[in-house]
Amino acid sequence: MTDAPSTALRGALIVTQDDSRRVYRGDLLLRGGKIEEVAPAIKARADTEIDAHRFLIAPGFLNTHTHIANALLKGAADDRDFPKFLEKMFAVDAKRTEVDIEAGALLGAAEMLLGGTTGFLDMYYGEDAVARACERTGIRGFLGWTVLDPEITTQKGIPLDNAAGFIRRWKGQGRISPLVALQGVYACKDETWLKGKELAEKEKVLLHYHLSETRGEVQDNEKKRGKRPPEWLDSLGFLGRHQVAAHGVWLTNREIELLSRKSVAVAHCPSSNMKLASGGGGICPVTELRESGATVSLGTDSSTSNNGLSMLREMHLTALVHKQQRHDPESLPAPVVLDMATRDAARALGRERDLGVLAPGFQADLVLYDLSHPSLLPTRADNAVSNLVYSAQDDAVHTVLVQGEKVVESRRLLKVDWAKEAPEIERAALHLLSER
Numbered sequence: 001m002t003d004a005p006s007t008a009l010r011g012a013l014i015v016t017q018d019d020s021r022r023v024y025r026g027d028l029l030l031r032g033g034k035i036e037e038v039a040p041a042i043k044a045r046a047d048t049e050i051d052a053h054r055f056l057i058a059p060g061f062l063n064t065h066t067h068i069a070n071a072l073l074k075g076a077a078d079d080r081d082f083p084k085f086l087e088k089m090f091a092v093d094a095k096r097t098e099v100d101i102e103a104g105a106l107l108g109a110a111e112m113l114l115g116g117t118t119g120f121l122d123m124y125y126g127e128d129a130v131a132r133a134c135e136r137t138g139i140r141g142f143l144g145w146t147v148l149d150p151e152i153t154t155q156k157g158i159p160l161d162n163a164a165g166f167i168r169r170w171k172g173q174g175r176i177s178p179l180v181a182l183q184g185v186y187a188c189k190d191e192t193w194l195k196g197k198e199l200a201e202k203e204k205v206l207l208h209y210h211l212s213e214t215r216g217e218v219q220d221n222e223k224k225r226g227k228r229p230p231e232w233l234d235s236l237g238f239l240g241r242h243q244v245a246a247h248g249v250w251l252t253n254r255e256i257e258l259l260s261r262k263s264v265a266v267a268h269c270p271s272s273n274m275k276l277a278s279g280g281g282g283i284c285p286v287t288e289l290r291e292s293g294a295t296v297s298l299g300t301d302s303s304t305s306n307n308g309l310s311m312l313r314e315m316h317l318t319a320l321v322h323k324q325q326r327h328d329p330e331s332l333p334a335p336v337v338l339d340m341a342t343r344d345a346a347r348a349l350g351r352e353r354d355l356g357v358l359a360p361g362f363q364a365d366l367v368l369y370d371l372s373h374p375s376l377l378p379t380r381a382d383n384a385v386s387n388l389v390y391s392a393q394d395d396a397v398h399t400v401l402v403q404g405e406k407v408v409e410s411r412r413l414l415k416v417d418w419a420k421e422a423p424e425i426e427r428a429a430l431h432l433l434s435e436r
């Protein structure tokens with residue numbers, strides 16, 4: 001308990017995401033950036049009293065796989081296969097400057113906050129610029145500096161050293177959690193994987209990486225190293241706790257069991273996988289992973305392969321595609337999908353004790369949705385979770401708090417002057433995409 005001023009939000013429809021998944025009309029008491037109490041009725045008077053009857057309040061989403069700076073490149077590499085997609089991305093990457101990265105990150109952070117996402121897991125280089133964009137907008141950033149083999153990188157210097165420097169600069173800085181991001185088996189040799197893990201263990205930070213996204217990646221690894229990617233990484237002694245693997249489209253039953261046993265979390269990115277046709281009709285085996293005990297979260301991937309950062313849209317698609325795929329309308333019901341976007345994502349990030357749930361002691365990262373928005377009307381306790389997953393649109397998001405700080409209100413960003421930033425972002429995109 002602190003002496004910080006308190007705020008009470010009264011009479012809201014609260015989707016707690018707590019252990020009992022309670023949804024009820026009630027009050028939230030916030031103090032010092034955290035939730036002090038959540039209950040059907042809180043007696044204590046707060047320093048600030050807010051009537052929240054017209055709002056549904058839920059935990060902010062945690063987007064567990066993206067490359068936020070690519071928000072600048074939406075529409076730049078559509079309708080092409082993965083190798084051609086990467087070719088275009090690498091060509092653009094070679095021209096990147098810190099100015100472009102910060103502009104793209106600002107754009108991505110704005111899009112996410114306005115869609116109810118309060119934290120994200122990023123993979124890129126130039127993450128100092130991404131961290132600055134997080135500070136400017138107020139979003140929480142789990143920022144992974146991309147590590148790949150030094151001989152193929154477009155980064156200046158050695159990627160692993162760059163990651164180490166980034167972690168040293170940003171560790172313990174408020175809402176920024178720096179970490180190590182390994183690009184994937186197609187860009188990292190065994191030494192790179194092991195040194196990346198060593199750095200993450202030394203600094204006690206997360207590891208994030210792409211895994212078994214495309215069939216080509218799996219086949220190439222089998223040809224080159226005699227093993228499929230998860231088995232190969234296991235044989236190196238790489239797999240373990242505090243790791244989030246993105247995609248996991250091409251996993252065998254044995255690999256599902258292996259990832260679960262090693263406590264590797266999987267970030268499912270259905271929009272990106274479908275747009276790049278990574279699964280060729282297949283999809284990440286979310287149900288099997290969950291049944292085997294693995295943590296599965298959701299990610300949008302980047303704006304070049306999605307092409308948006310909306311977690312509401314990603315949840316909607318997730319619920320639908322698994323039902324279609326499995327010929328089973330009971331597959332991935334709405335409460336499971338909401339868990340993946342909130343509390344399970346927090347567990348993937350190692351933050352299950354203070355993020356993803358509205359409960360005492362948790363961070364006040366929360367979203368107020370306008371209950372009169374057409375996409376949410378009518379919403380009651382009994383259909384609130386379904387409406388969030390299947391119906392809500394991003395513009396139903398009215399107010400967003402991160403660590404108790406109001407960063408969006410009445411659908412406007414409060415910390416940045418968007419009218420001033422938008423033309424700068426447009427200029428940065430034009431520079432990046434010019435042929436010169």
Ligand SMILES: [Zn+2]
Pocket residue numbers: 065066067123210246301302
């Ligand atoms: Zn990715």
